[in-house]
Amino acid sequence: MPPAMPEPDRATLSRRAEIVAALRRIVPNGVIDDAASMAVYESDGLTAYRQLPMLVCLPETTEQVSQILKYCSANEVKIVPRGAGTSLSGGALPLADGVLLGMAKFNRVLEVDYANRVAIVQPGVTNLAITKEVEGEGFYYAPDPSSQIACSIGGNVAENSGGVHCLKYGLTTNNVLGVEMVLVDGEIIRLGGRQLEQRGLDLLGLIVGSEGLLGVVTEVTVRILPKPELARAVLVGFADTTSAGSCVAGVIAAGIIPAGMEMMDRPAIHAAEAFVHAGYPLDVEALLIIELDGPAAECDHLIDRVAAIAKENGAVSLRTSTSEAERLTMWAGRKAAFPAVGRISPDYYCMDGTIPRRKLPHVLQRMNELSNEHGLGVANVFHAGDGNLHPLILYDANKPGELERAEEFGADILRLCVEVGGVLTGEHGVGVEKRDLMPVMFTETDLNQQQHVKCAFDPASLMNPGKVFPQLHRCAEMGRMHVHRGQVPRPDLPRF
Amino acid sequence: MLQPADEQEIREIVSHAAGAGSALEIVGGGSKRNIGAPRETTQLSTSRLNRIVDYDPAELILTVEPGARLSEIEALLAQHNQMLAFDPWDFAETTGGEPNGSTISGVIGSGFAGSRRISAGSVRDHLLGFHAVNGRGEAIKAGGNVVKNVTGYDLPKLMAGSWGQLCVLTEVTLKVLPRPPESRTLVMRDLSHATAVDAMGQAMRAPADVAAASYVPAQNNEPSITAIRLEGFGPSIEARSRLLTGLLKNAGHLEPMETSEAGAHWLRIRAGNLPPALLPLLWRMVVPPARGPDVLDGIERFGGIGMMDWAGGLIWARTVAEAAAPIREVAELAGGHAMLMSAPEDVRHDIPARHPEPAAVAALSQRVRRAFDPAGIFDPLRFEAKASERSP
Numbered sequence: 001m002p003p004a005m006p007e008p009d010r011a012t013l014s015r016r017a018e019i020v021a022a023l024r025r026i027v028p029n030g031v032i033d034d035a036a037s038m039a040v041y042e043s044d045g046l047t048a049y050r051q052l053p054m055l056v057c058l059p060e061t062t063e064q065v066s067q068i069l070k071y072c073s074a075n076e077v078k079i080v081p082r083g084a085g086t087s088l089s090g091g092a093l094p095l096a097d098g099v100l101l102g103m104a105k106f107n108r109v110l111e112v113d114y115a116n117r118v119a120i121v122q123p124g125v126t127n128l129a130i131t132k133e134v135e136g137e138g139f140y141y142a143p144d145p146s147s148q149i150a151c152s153i154g155g156n157v158a159e160n161s162g163g164v165h166c167l168k169y170g171l172t173t174n175n176v177l178g179v180e181m182v183l184v185d186g187e188i189i190r191l192g193g194r195q196l197e198q199r200g201l202d203l204l205g206l207i208v209g210s211e212g213l214l215g216v217v218t219e220v221t222v223r224i225l226p227k228p229e230l231a232r233a234v235l236v237g238f239a240d241t242t243s244a245g246s247c248v249a250g251v252i253a254a255g256i257i258p259a260g261m262e263m264m265d266r267p268a269i270h271a272a273e274a275f276v277h278a279g280y281p282l283d284v285e286a287l288l289i290i291e292l293d294g295p296a297a298e299c300d301h302l303i304d305r306v307a308a309i310a311k312e313n314g315a316v317s318l319r320t321s322t323s324e325a326e327r328l329t330m331w332a333g334r335k336a337a338f339p340a341v342g343r344i345s346p347d348y349y350c351m352d353g354t355i356p357r358r359k360l361p362h363v364l365q366r367m368n369e370l371s372n373e374h375g376l377g378v379a380n381v382f383h384a385g386d387g388n389l390h391p392l393i394l395y396d397a398n399k400p401g402e403l404e405r406a407e408e409f410g411a412d413i414l415r416l417c418v419e420v421g422g423v424l425t426g427e428h429g430v431g432v433e434k435r436d437l438m439p440v441m442f443t444e445t446d447l448n449q450q451q452h453v454k455c456a457f458d459p460a461s462l463m464n465p466g467k468v469f470p471q472l473h474r475c476a477e478m479g480r481m482h483v484h485r486g487q488v489p490r491p492d493l494p495r496f
Numbered sequence: 497m498l499q500p501a502d503e504q505e506i507r508e509i510v511s512h513a514a515g516a517g518s519a520l521e522i523v524g525g526g527s528k529r530n531i532g533a534p535r536e537t538t539q540l541s542t543s544r545l546n547r548i549v550d551y552d553p554a555e556l557i558l559t560v561e562p563g564a565r566l567s568e569i570e571a572l573l574a575q576h577n578q579m580l581a582f583d584p585w586d587f588a589e590t591t592g593g594e595p596n597g598s599t600i601s602g603v604i605g606s607g608f609a610g611s612r613r614i615s616a617g618s619v620r621d622h623l624l625g626f627h628a629v630n631g632r633g634e635a636i637k638a639g640g641n642v643v644k645n646v647t648g649y650d651l652p653k654l655m656a657g658s659w660g661q662l663c664v665l666t667e668v669t670l671k672v673l674p675r676p677p678e679s680r681t682l683v684m685r686d687l688s689h690a691t692a693v694d695a696m697g698q699a700m701r702a703p704a705d706v707a708a709a710s711y712v713p714a715q716n717n718e719p720s721i722t723a724i725r726l727e728g729f730g731p732s733i734e735a736r737s738r739l740l741t742g743l744l745k746n747a748g749h750l751e752p753m754e755t756s757e758a759g760a761h762w763l764r765i766r767a768g769n770l771p772p773a774l775l776p777l778l779w780r781m782v783v784p785p786a787r788g789p790d791v792l793d794g795i796e797r798f799g800g801i802g803m804m805d806w807a808g809g810l811i812w813a814r815t816v817a818e819a820a821a822p823i824r825e826v827a828e829l830a831g832g833h834a835m836l837m838s839a840p841e842d843v844r845h846d847i848p849a850r851h852p853e854p855a856a857v858a859a860l861s862q863r864v865r866r867a868f869d870p871a872g873i874f875d876p877l878r879f880e881a882k883a884s885e886r887s888p
Contacts, residue, residue, distance in 0.1 A: 115786035194784035199833035205653025229703045249554045255674030298732030354642040388644045426644035449636045456863035
């Protein structure tokens, strides 16, 4: 069951024909209003939740986006922005009374400025297309979410996407230098640019990861980096997850920050091996893929050190890539872990909590107990270097009650992450999916502070309402919460 | 000066100030107090909240209270061969004030990163979470204690560079990194502004993992110095040195700088240490790196002096007061901005320290400030100037 969304506004729905006509005047060939054609937009990467939008609008220019938002503001019509629709948290789930604003036509690389080491792209350009554009000159765009072939840079900005290499090279937020965006009233602004620091408050840092709640990004300036001379991967097997965890800690204690450091547990290893035949050992409980990059001399030096640390921590198997093809095969299993699990279970539900690394053995043990309690299997892939877990809960949607049980199991895992000092989501976003768990991590005061920030951008709550926040406050009511000697009223606002 | 002992006392002070509408200036070590306009405020010092709350080297995470001294934090991290990778410095090195006074809240409030910015990121990239008291007198928190976290808005980004105008920090969590085991500085002498930035750009475009790159123009019969710093494991530094020597052979002769000389050189660059002489205004300008030479030419055209860090992307400059308007114009034309870091009181009275923003962005920033501080009590006039018509 998807969490409840804001009640559709009848007045808006009754004006649908008028709204369609008005938006068609702004984007003559870019409005879709028949149910059959809108069906592809009814969900994103979180396919368990579906909703047809009131209409779909596909602008091509910043000016059109500005006019659309101006119209929607004046007419109090809600807007749900959408990039490539790969969100795993339902960030682009449509609203029955909302405009689904698809940014797919913003698909051009506008400029590559090698002198300043930046690329300026439209938000619909895919993550991988940026690297493709610059790799001839020896560059790449560092954040590499597993969906990089499909996901758009605009979506990456909205979600602050990570990837297996963000341990060393950072998340989207660390690699974006500027945006052009349209505010809900149609105002077009620029934040940041080709330089490494913006003037004034770091509003750019706030926009990245704001899940489409603060405005619509129409252009993105990203840093591009020279591709390291060489990358080599080491595949290390362990008899238990605790030893694998100590190996991860040992690598970091030695002052080594690998380009990537991934862990898989037994169910994930077996699923991946059956799917891509990456040559993973099947008689181990945990597998680490540790990637080192840089000059050949650095890779050789660090691989020797990592191998020694692995042995000290009881590694039972160890293999180092000797060619680029072998390295890519090692990664192929990990990168295909989700579809591989899809082959062993009719459905799976992917979680995304982050924990302090030292809590890993405890969390994995608790997860096994929860798995027994809920009667559902779980396979774990884990960005071990930065503590980001991706438990894949195995279920069958055709069996009555299993989806609900999977959701409960997932919620228990996320509560566990917060309980051990971690967070609800490391890179997939809150969206609809984790919205109602926000109070597990934040107090009402914390969430109100975030909503005050939201109100600074979007006073009528028209941008992607129903996402991120468990309660939809009206900004006017928030605005009345003036301080009188620290006594803040707490209006008893209805849950939707 | 108010010196609350804990979060509860801060809440009371803030609530009272909000009720009375009086301005509070949050002070850490006080080393950056003279950045901004002369103004009437009540100072709120966080110096008594100075504990190291949690430090687990294996997690690469440090949690401290705002008044913790930068020098103390760096000494603690050094014991475990770790560091704050964004390369902060004690602001006394820039202004010549009392040393070892800088606190972590001042480092975060200013958002100033040192020379390693180009390779390791800025303060914003290392602040993971915080606790604070907002202008409503409420205790709030945002972010978290782990490096990978997208739960809710990334409010920690806003704190870095907020100059105490959003809330009073009461606890911060930072990402720390291993200290590189070795460092080597390679220099070329006698390059022009343009050839230096070209050479640094070539190095940045190569897979050489340049940690820092700076340029000091010729002065007093000393040739210009273009310096490139490599950090990491010995064999890697060796390989990258060879790569750069080959790559830049047409630009000039690249030679290693002696370690102690290199140490002093980078300290001076990081702190923007330019001799004051008869040039009382100190500027910190951030521009697209390839525009560095144009900006430096512009500074010199108006009688100033300057030097470049961040491979051309950061320029420290000294000028006379009359050059203020042209300097801002030079920065703007290059696509960047200029912050006034130090100036006599009368100049600070007339010229806003922070480069003014376009109207729509300024209005949005103001709304975001009000989202934290509805009564406008947190040092509201710091970046206002007499010449400005904008109300606080």
